Amino acid sequence: MSTIDEILAHNKTFVEEKGYLKYSTDKYPDKKLAIVSCMDTRLTELLPAALGLKNGDAKIIKNAGGVISHPFGSVIRSLLAAVFELGVKTIMVVGHSNCGAQHMNSDDMIRHMLNAGISQDHIDMMHYCGIDFETWLQGFDDGEESVRATVRTIAHHPLIPETITVRGFIIDSTTGKLTPVEE
Numbered sequence: 001m002s003t004i005d006e007i008l009a010h011n012k013t014f015v016e017e018k019g020y021l022k023y024s025t026d027k028y029p030d031k032k033l034a035i036v037s038c039m040d041t042r043l044t045e046l047l048p049a050a051l052g053l054k055n056g057d058a059k060i061i062k063n064a065g066g067v068i069s070h071p072f073g074s075v076i077r078s079l080l081a082a083v084f085e086l087g088v089k090t091i092m093v094v095g096h097s098n099c100g101a102q103h104m105n106s107d108d109m110i111r112h113m114l115n116a117g118i119s120q121d122h123i124d125m126m127h128y129c130g131i132d133f134e135t136w137l138q139g140f141d142d143g144e145e146s147v148r149a150t151v152r153t154i155a156h157h158p159l160i161p162e163t164i165t166v167r168g169f170i171i172d173s174t175t176g177k178l179t180p181v182e183e
Contacts, residue, residue, distance in 0.1 A: 025056030027086060033058040034082040036075060036150060037094040038066040038101065042173045047094065050176030059088060065101030066094060067146055068153045069136055080159055091154055093168040095147040095181070102146070104139030143170055147181045 001009075014020065037047060039062040048054070059082045061075055068075045082088040110123060110133075126133040140146040147168035155166040168181040 023055045029056065029058050029082070029086060029088060031057045032087050032089040033092065034079055034088045034090070035060045035092045035094055036066050036068075036079070036154070037062050037171075038096055038099055039063055040096060040099065040173060043096060043171070046173070046176050047171060050171060050178060059086065064104070065099060065140065065146065066096075066150065067101070067140070068150050071153060071157060076154075076157060076159070079154065083160065083164060088164070090165045091167075093147050093150045093154070093166070093181075094171050094178075095143045095150075095169070096171045096173045097143070098173055099143055101139045102141070102143055104137065106134040106137035109137045110134075144181045148183060151181070151183070 031053070033053075035047070035051075035058050037043060037060065043062075047060070048057075051058075059078070061078045061082075063069075063075060070076075079088075079091060082091075113123065114120065123133065147170060151166050151168040154160055155164075160166075170179050170181055171177070172179075
């Protein structure tokens with residue numbers, strides 16, 4: 001049985017047994033909070049548990065590294081929806097220890113793409129479309145500086161109101177200890 005088939009079987013039982021009832025909430029975050037964080041699997045349950053969040057408390061936006069790779073990309077779009085449509089007043093940027101995105105190397109990733117059968121023409125097309133492909137795929141050198149940069153991008157974004165509180169943190173991906181990252 002494939003992973004997706006296993007998930008579908010679990011989902012069928014979950015719905016039949018009304019497992020969803022304990023997660024019932026609405027679309028508005030109770031704590032008026034949005035979190036930008038990494039997609040790391042260690043944070044799936046650890047992040048909300050370490051922050052004392054329950055279902056419905058916050059909007060959590062995750063991607064590789066918890067970074068904003070474009071000032072008008074999907075992370076900012078999600079934050080704008082959270083602020084203007086869903087009442088968010090506070091934004092936390094939460095990086096983490098030993099982040100895999102910190103070690104990403106665009107040359108290695110492009111080599112992996114080519115080895116997986118992605119055409120060099122498709123990679124070249126990114127350049128022709130004006131995408132700085134190497135920078136877009138590159139990781140970061142310093143986790144705290146990456147959090148600072150993301151906080152600055154959000155706090156100084158022309159479409160984010162100055163009334164929104166934006167703060168940065170690093171969470172220990174083992175213990176859940178949260179450490180503020182100051183500007």
